Amino acid sequence: MTILIIAEHDGASIKPSTLNTIAAAAKLGGDVHVLVAGHRCAAAGNAAAAATGVAKVLLADAPHLESQSAENLASVVVSSLKADAGYTHVLAPATPFGKNVLPRAAALLDSSQISDVIAIEAPDTFLRPFYAGNAVARVQSHDKVKVLSVRTTAFDAAPASGGTAPVQAVPPGDELGLSELLGREVVKLERPELTAASIIVSGGRGVGSAEKFREVLEPLADKLGAALGASRAAVDAGYAPNDYQVGQTGKIVAPQLYVAVGISGAIQHLAGMKDSKVIVAINKDPDAPIFQVADYGLAADLFAAVPEMTGAI
Structure with a gap:
């Protein structure tokens, strides 16, 4: 049995x-x-070869x-x-990259893709969440080639060093000419990337405005060395950019510490962060659903509590 992983990388290193x-x-x-498929990506190939567990x-x-x-990419996979x-x-990881490539590869292989796998019970049996994480399905596949996207927060990362796998050049295939990249805008963040951060400070609709989002949450994030996140309601209201969105329709995260500020705890948001190791919630409504999953809850006015917390750190 041999498993092929489609690497997500930036040409210099693997994600x-x-x-x-x-x-x-x-x-x-x-x-x-x-x-590892790309152009001038030998460094990424060497980084993949150094990962523990790669043959x-x-x-x-x-x-x-x-x-x-x-x-x-799908053509190279096939x-x-x-x-x-x-x-x-x-x-492939269940990230925007994996969600883009894997379904096409599955179709070409005549396989039924199993998405968002959170556990592996056997080589043909897998667990995946549905209903915004409120239920888990056990799925068995009889396909000759099983095609899986993996929820990255469900598995601890393999060590990035310690491996000595050989790197073998393979045919890159032909340019199919089915699509063309016209441009790419790379957002450079001063803070840690959201899905890789060990600490996240997230704001919700209760923050009130984009100005208050920056004024109240950024100092706390700076003190903690944290990434900034947001609920869908905050993003839809224009308080934060779409890249900040945490939830079922945003990014799935599982940091060591998740601080939810002014977030009520809608099901779709909880689906994206409830696997966090420690959850701290600050909301003036003591009956907010977020308190049901929080390890520590503070029912208080966030505009008083957060600055006080920031000052005490």
Whole structure:
């Protein structure tokens, strides 16, 4: 049994989500191979080879793979599986990257994708949440090649060092010409990236405005060295950018500490953060649903409590 992981990377290094996916693959047993596809991505290939648990790295390097379009990447995945009939599973992180590439690869392989896997019970049996995480389905697949997207917060990351896997160049395939990348805007954050942060401070509709969001939450985040997050209600109201959104329709996070400020605790928000190790909630409504999942709750006016907390740190 051999597992192929589609690596998420930036050309120079692999993303933490790939390390979580490697850890999930290790629970299947068998050899773990990592496909690094892109342009001038040898450094990322070497980084994947250094991860513990990786048996081999497949490096597909070509100019037409620089944009990492779903069409071209899926073609490389399928050709890699055809070149080695021993592959039984294809995995990718359940991030925007994985959600873009994996469904197309699954269709080309005539496999039914199993999304958002949170546990592996057997090589053909997996657990995945639904109903915003309020129920868990046990799914068994009889497909020849099982195609899984992995919820990264459900698996501890594999160590980024300690491995000595060989790197093997593989054919990059052809430019299919089905889509064209016209431009990419990369947001440079002064704070930690949301899905990789160990501490997150999130604001909700109770913060009241974009100005108050910055005025009240940013000093606390700076003191804690935390990333900033937001509920969907806060994002829809224009208090915070879409990149900050935590929840079922945003980003799934599981930091060591999650501080929810002015967030009532709608089901879709809880689905994105309830796996956090420690949850602190600040809300003036003592009956807010957020307090049902919080380890520590403070029923108080956030505009008084948060500055006081910031000053005490």
